[in-house]
Every structure is written in structure tokens, then in C-alpha cells.
Amino acid sequence: MRILRLRGKLLARHLPEVLALHRRVLGPLSQRRLRSVLRGRPRRLLLVALIEDRVVGYKIGYEERPGRFYSWIGGVDPDFRRRGIARALMVRQHRLLEKAGFRTVRSQTRNRYPGMLILSIRSGFEIIGTLAGEETRIVLEKKLGRSPALDGQS
Numbered sequence: 030m031r032i033l034r035l036r037g038k039l040l041a042r043h044l045p046e047v048l049a050l051h052r053r054v055l056g057p058l059s060q061r062r063l064r065s066v067l068r069g070r071p072r073r074l075l076l077v078a079l080i081e082d083r084v085v086g087y088k089i090g091y092e093e094r095p096g097r098f099y100s101w102i103g104g105v106d107p108d109f110r111r112r113g114i115a116r117a118l119m120v121r122q123h124r125l126l127e128k129a130g131f132r133t134v135r136s137q138t139r140n141r142y143p144g145m146l147i148l149s150i151r152s153g154f155e156i157i158g159t160l161a162g163e164e165t166r167i168v169l170e171k172k173l174g175r176s177p178a179l180d181g182q183s
């Protein structure tokens with residue numbers, strides 16, 4: 030498995046596959062919506078996991094305020110789960126964020142995504158709140174540049 034940062038030509042090449050995977054994993058997302066969320070956010074990071082040139086995982090986020098990164102969306106192809114792909118994407122993301130000087134990373138998840146919640150907690154995130162709505166969102170934050178994760182694997 031390889032992890033790539035998508036920019037320029039690589040982004041143009043793999044974006045359709047990323048969107049198709051997102052639709053399978055989390056639901057509809059148009060290229061237009063993706064671009065509109067990322068527009069005006071110079072400090073964004075799009076990572077993909079590739080197996081034999083096929084996109085099997087992705088993780089996308091951006092700086093939401095100075096020093097704080099928001100890990101917006103991500104997922105792994107159902108045929109390739111529990112092989113450490115999401116963990117590898119997260120480890121790479123956090124390493125790059127630390128290098129870029131970010132102090133914290135936040136994300137949100139929901140009860141119906143227990144895998145992400147468990148991976149996040151095991152990777153050093155803390156639950157810092159919830160957002161009420163049609164479906165409660167769990168807000169997670171991790172301080173970067175700190176100790177290894179609780180289970181020592183990331």
C-alpha cells in the first residue's frame with residue numbers, strides 16, 4: 030500500500046476515484062461541493078491510500094483556524110477494511126500536520142461510524158463535545174506533537 034498526497038496532476042488523476050469511493054462509503058458528494066469546501070483554503074491536505082494504483086482509502090481536511098486542522102472526511106473501501114489503511118492515513122496526516130506546525134487536529138463523527146470513533150480514541154483523540162442535530166455529532170480533538178497513541182501503534 031502507498032499513501033500519496035494529491036496535488037496538481039495527481040489530484041486531477043485520482044479525484045474521480047476519490048469521489049466514487051466517498052459515495053460508496055459515506056454518500057453523495059459532487060466535485061463541485063468538494064471544490065467549494067476547499068476553495069480559499071490554501072492549507073489543505075488530500076491523502077489517498079493506493080493498492081496497485083487503485084484508490085482504497087482517502088482522508089481530506091484543511092486548516093480551520095491558525096494552528097488547528099479540521100479532518101473533514103475520509104473512508105476506506107469496504108473490501109479493504111481492517112488492514113490498517115485508515116490508521117496509516119491518519120498517521121501520515123498527523124505527521125504532515127506536525128511538520129507544518131499545526132498544534133491540534135479536530136474531527137467529527139457519529140455513533141453510526143463506530144470504527145472511526147474507536148480508531149480516533151486509540152490514536153490519541155479526546156471527545157471534546159457534541160453537536161446536537163438530527164443526528165448527534167461527536168467532536169474530537171487531538172493535540173499534535175505529543176506522545177504516542179494509547180495503544181502505541183500510531
Ligand SMILES: CC(C)(COP(=O)(O)OP(=O)(O)OC[C@H]1O[C@@H](n2cnc3c(N)ncnc32)[C@H](O)[C@@H]1OP(=O)(O)O)[C@@H](O)C(=O)NCCC(=O)NCCS
Nearest residue numbers: 103104105110111112113114115116138142144145147148
Ligand atoms: C472507519 C474506517 C475508515 C476504518 O478503516 P480501516 O482501514 O478498516 O481501519 P484500520 O484497519 O486502520 O483500523 C485501525 C483500528 O481502528 C479500529 N477499528 C477500525 N474499524 C473498526 C470497527 N469496524 N469496529 C471496531 N474497531 C474498529 C480498530 O482498533 C482497528 O485496529 P485493529 O484492526 O487492530 O483492531 C472504515 O471502516 C470506514 O471507511 N468506515 C465508513 C466511513 C467512516 O466511518 N468514515 C469516517 C466518518 S467520520
